[in-house]
Amino acid sequence: MREWKAQWIRPQEDMGDICPVFQKAWSPEKEVAGAELLITALGVYEARINGKRVGEYILAPGWTAYEKRLQYQQYDVTELLKAENELSVLVGKGWYSSSMPGWMMTEDRIRRAARKTGLLAELHVVYTDGTQEVIATDKSWNCGESQIRFSEIYDGEIYDASYTRKKWAETAEFEGPWETLIPQEGEEIREMERVQAKSIFVTPAGETVVDFGQEVTGYVEFHVNAKAGDTVKILHGEVLDQQGNFYNDNYRSAKAELIYTCKDGVQTWHPVLTFYGFRYIKLVEFPGKAAAEQFTAVAVYSNMKKTGSLRCSDAGLNQLFSNIFWGQKDNFLDVPTDCPQRDERLGWTGDAQVFIKAASYNYDTQKFYRKWLHDLAAEQRADGAVGHVIPNFLPDEGPSAAWADAATICPWQMYLTYGDKEILAEQFESMKRWVDYITGATKDKFLWTGGEHFGDWLGLDAPVGSYKGSSREDFIASAFYAYSTSLFVKAGKLLGEDVASYEVLYHNIVEKFRKTYPEYKTQTEYILAIWFELAEDLQKAADELAELIKKDGSQMRTGFVGTPYILPVLSKYDHTDLAYTLLLRKEYPSWLYSVEKGATTIWEHWDGIMENGEFWSTDMNSFNHYAYGSVADWVYEVAAGINVVEDAPGFEKIRIEPKADQRLEWLEASIRTRKGLVSSRWTWQEDRIKYEITTPSESVVIIDGREYVVEPGSYTFWG
Secondary structure (H helix, E strand, O other): OOOOOOEEEEOOOOOOOOEEEEEEEHHHHHOOOEEEEEEEEEEEEEEEEEOOOOOOOOOOOOOOOOOOOOEEEEEEOHHOOOOOOEEEEEEEOOOOOOOOHHHHOOHHHHHHHHHEEEEEEEEEEEEEEEEEEEOOOOOOOOEEEEOOEEEEEEOOEEEEOOOOOOOOEEEEEEOOOOOOEOOOOOOOEEEEEEEEOOEEEEOOOEEEEEEEEEEEEEEEEEEEOOOOEEEEEEEOEEOOOOOOOOOOHOOOOOEEEEEEOOOEEEEOOOOOOOEEEEEEEEEEEOOOOHHHHHEEEEEEEEEEOOOOOEEEEOOOHHHHHHHHHHHHHHHOOEEEEOOOOOOOOOHHHHHHHHHHHHHHHOOOOOHHHHHHHHHHHHOOOOOOOOEEEEEEOOOOOOOOOOOHHHHHHHHHHHHHHHHOOOHHHHHHHHHHHHHHHHHHHHOOOOOOOOOOOOOOOOOOOOOOOOOOOOOOHHHHHHHHHHHHHHHHHHHHHHHOOHHHHHHHHHHHHHHHHHHHHHOOOOOHHHHHHHHHOOOOOOHHHHHHHHHHHHOOOOOOOOOOOOOHHHHHHHOOOOOHHHHHHHOOOOOOOOHHHHHHOOOOOOOOOOOOOOOOOEOOOOOOOOOOOHHHHHHHHHHHHHHEEEEOOEEEOOOOEEEEEOOOOOOOOEEEEEEHHHHHOEEEEEEEEEEEEEEEEEEEEEEEEEHHHHHEEOOEEEEEEEE
């Protein structure tokens, strides 16, 4: 732990909802050779030196399990220094003291919302003569009210550009956290893309609405020529209602509003210490006649490198691929959140684990997930239980199967995608504690029974009034008990740990599972029994699953638990034709149903907008929920055939076995791996298929059952 010379500071007088700005002025007496700013906050901050923003990090210091781990940042600020200098820092509530989650009032929520923000900073100046000076936060700093009169994660931001501070006040030192401080670990959140407004129109209800044509997470930047005191008031929404009017009832209690009081003249502004999820904005108040060119959506997300690409001959599928990538960007804002818009925006573990494979192919998520998994381990209860959300803003809830199993599934996938054995070592104790928790919590030895779970959440076979699907909760829990134990055993063997007793445990779980559940009642039960290799006759079970799907009208009846594995299971056991049928289906329920309805991201519900044009509900109806985008990993691995080899992770060796379908003219996928670019494209040319393969590693290429071992390079095959 580094030694800090700074003190934690906050305003002496409580400013209420107004965001404080802290200020320190100084003049160097010697020639400066270099300068570095170390800074963090309880809350979120924006730092400026001489009016210029320090770094590109938005919503710094990010979102971690604050009471266990608080990141600080280091910036080279040499070029910002002058003969006379002013360092100013805005601090807002951010995730730290916002009232989250918004849909339920708990003692923990009340406690967190009451936490006061604070600032810690040191400016290290090195002079050309070798001497150093540290300008550190302490009670000598000034503080005052900023032009940000309110800022909060759910409700938005209120800014008064006409406000002028009349005087500075004194700061107060306080005993803030020290042992929890860690250097920046995750990716920085940044302004990553800009989306120009596509149109502006008046709805049947007489509302002025701006459409950006794409749902984004971030904020609106606008420019306007106004008089001092004029007001801009904007509301955010994802979709229009059946009549074409502005709609955001599905945001629930989140106000998601922007209020800006103008100064005189032409001005450009966007929120500073919050974010929104939106495609549409409603101009409740706006000076003059608004035009589309006055509005830009700034997409804000973690600074991940794009590594994957998916394209094909079908326009609907290409839109689906775009929706998957945008859903990931919009929900990978420092934490893998469920949604970016309503009064939730939490790091749900179930969503994270079902999508992690696709996520790690689409973008380089190694640094992103490592930081989040460290938070998961830090938030794990003493008995090994893992929360529904990480950081854990629902600490009173018990663990659920398939959600808490992120503790084992996510590290294992990071190992496979990146060859990262270190993350297995870092998370090994967490994985063990999770398996041990189940072992100690179950009512029936070698199964997981008696718990409370989400089941096959939003399963389409759910009885009326239930969100959980019809699959048996103990069945799902016991299947994931087996799966997590198997992954822990694999990790232990790779790390040279003694996991012999867990191998025995795993075999006992499988044996007990087969005796207890000899028959499967739902699509999801079949899928889990097959994918986790719990069924005694895997091919027979897969054939029965295929028949069940056809009996159900060749459509899915699955929810969050079954859907990620349905296409992989079908393809692995010779039902790829049916897998394509499900992928290409346009009617409800299907991936392309939402595309047909105009979606630009993945929906939480297959029928968020129902066939009759009405909404599924206002209670729980996000139009930007990335979990079902997990279908992308099937496109990479089966349709395009790009597979990592488990005993040579990180694409050290690659198995490429594309599976084409005549309903598409062509399909291509690529992943920029740690070894280089791997790509696969197939094209129908009359009654033959041309396969074009590029691989950076030794690979096994399988075309129509014929196997070729190839060195790094590009190859063409005919099928």
